[in-house]
Every structure is written in C-alpha cells, then in structure tokens.
C-alpha cells in the first residue's frame with residue numbers, strides 16, 4: 519500500500535528541522551534524502567556486530583572448557599568497560615544533580631554485583647583437570663594484566679589508597695605521581711615468591727601499559743571519584759544515600775569481587791597434592807585476599823573498626839588460607 523504523501527504539518531516541521539541540521543554543516547537535506555533510497559535497513563546482527571563478537575573467542579588449546587574460561591574473561595572485561603563508562607561521567611563534572619550521581623554509583627554497583635555473583639560460572643563451571651592442562655598453555659598471561667581493572671582503581675581513588683602497606687608511611691599525598699607508580703599494591707604483589715624479583719607477567723604489563731597508567735593517574739589525581747564525591751556526600755537530600763552507595767561500591771570492588779575471584783583461584787589452584795603456582799607466578803595466596811591487600815577507595819566513609827576488619831569475616835567463614 520502506498521502511503522498518503524500529502525505533507526502534514528508535523529512532517530513539514532520535521533523536514534525543516536532536518537534541513538536546519540544539515541545546513542549547519544553546509545550539507546543539503548535533499549542529497550541525504552536521496553541517499554536513503556539506497557541505504558539498507560539496519561539489522562540486529564549488524565548493529566551489535568554479532569559476527570565480530572563471536573569471532574573473538576579463540577582458545578589456545580583443544581580442551582573444551584577453555585572456551586568457558588576465555589569467554590567469561592571477555593564478559594568481565596565488557597562489564598569493566600561499562601563500569602569505566604559510568605566512572606568517567608561521575609568524574610568529568612557533567613553530573614549536576616545529586617540523584618543522577620546516586621543513580622550512576624548504583625549502576626556501577628549493579629555491574630560489580632553481577633560480576634561477583636556470576637563468578638560461579640568459573641568456580642563451578644570448568645573441569646579442574648582440563649583447567650590444570652590449558653592453564654599451562656596460557657603462561658605467563660594472567661587476569662592480573664587487566665588494564666581496565668587498574669583504570670577502575672585509578673578513576674576511583676587517590677594513589678595513596680592504592681599503595682602497598684609497606685610504603686604508606688614513605689609517601690605523602692603531594693609527592694609526584696611517578697613516585698607512586700612503583701609502590702602500588704599490585705606491583706609489590708607481582709613478585710616471584712622465592713626471589714622477590716618482578717614476574718614476567720608484571721614486566722610485560724609494565725611495558726605495554728605503564729605510560730598509559732601514568733598519564734591517567736596524572737589526569738585523575740584531582741578529579742577521581744573520591745575527590746568528586748566530596749561535594750555530593752554533603753547533599754542535604756541524597757547525601758546519606760550517596761554515602762551508602764559509595765560504601766557498597768567500596769565493598770563490591772575491594773571485598774566481594776576479589777573474594778569471589780580468590781575463591782576461584784583456591785578451587786582451581788589448590789589440589790590434594792598441594793598448591794599450584796599461578797600463570798602469573800605470584801605468591802597469590804598472600805597477594806589476592808582483600809584482608810591482606812586492604813585496598814579501600816573511600817577511607818573516610820568507614821569507621822576505624824570497619825577498616826581494621828576489612829575483608830576479614832568473609833575470608834574466615836568461607837575460605838581457609840593456608
């Protein structure tokens with residue numbers, strides 16, 4: 519059926535708006551209308567780039583469960599991307615209403631909750647014997663080398679809160695950004711358990727990303743989430759809710775997700791015959807548990823007692839650290 523082509527006032531209005539839009543860039547609407555004659559309809563598969571997406575899961579071995587491993591890592595990285603997407607907006611000064619600030623922190627919390635709750639896809643999902651084999655083909659790569667994870671930290675808090683406990687007293691918040699980089703908790707953690715030397719996993723990562731991380735650390739020094747929250751936690755109406763949401767974020771990012779992840783490491787790397795080294799080669803049982811890392815993005819939102827007990831009760835209840 520051919521459409522009624524008489525131009526209604528609504529259509530005339532739309533055409534005027536479109537014409538103004540194209541004119542603003544020196545373009546003619548009539549040319550673009552002609553282009554529509556040849557343009558195809560958008561399909562779902564093109565829109566979400568399905569073929570490309572499904573071509574990205576490339577296990578290194580023939581062991582079937584490696585597909586679960588690689589795909590779940592990619593799913594996690596996509597959530598990290600969404601978390602960074604919100605953190606970027608929370609710190610770029612574009613949020614002008616306390617409700618929007620709160621909504622965005624809650625979004626980040628939902629993403630982290632989803633990640634922490636879904637870790638069973640790994641912890642229950644893969645055959646341990648297959649894992650023990652395919653992990654050997656993946657060395658020395660490790661989730662440790664997730665740059666998005668490091669960016670989430672840098673966008674969330676000051677570098678002083680990411681420094682390894684051994685160095686805290688040595689640094690003052692005004693020291694140059696460069697002096698923090700070597701002292702971050704994860705750089706101290708990624709050392710060979712025996713020799714204390716940097717692992718190859720860390721060296722590879724530094725070569726690829728140190729420059730970027732330094733740049734981002736400088737960029738977010740004055741405007742990370744801890745800095746930008748100061749204004750909003752005093753908000754008369756939403757302040758208490760924002761504090762609550764930020765505390766949840768701290769727990770999600772620095773206790774719940776790390777513990778779900780640690781549980782996976784215990785399940786797959788601790789066997790009857792003893793403990794396996796990780797592909798990244800760290801002393802991971804000392805390095806990964808939150809109660810040893812003690813990373814807290816927003817220390818001012820926690821009591822001294824809460825900070826002293828950071829990550830403890832869950833570890834005690836659920837995981838035996840040898």
Ligand code: HEM
Pocket residue numbers: 590591594595640659660661662663664667704776779782783784786787796797798799800801802806
């Ligand atoms: C069976 C599954 C997994 C095991 C056994 C495991 C094991 C480990 C171990 C032992 C480390 C310490 C570094 C090293 O020596 O390699 C580590 C670090 C890390 N892994 Fe995993 N991992 C698993 C799954 C994942 C997944 C799905 C992700 C998602 C991206 C991930 C992200 C990370 C991150 C971000 C770190 C650094 C943590 C930090 O610095 O606090 N891991 N992993």
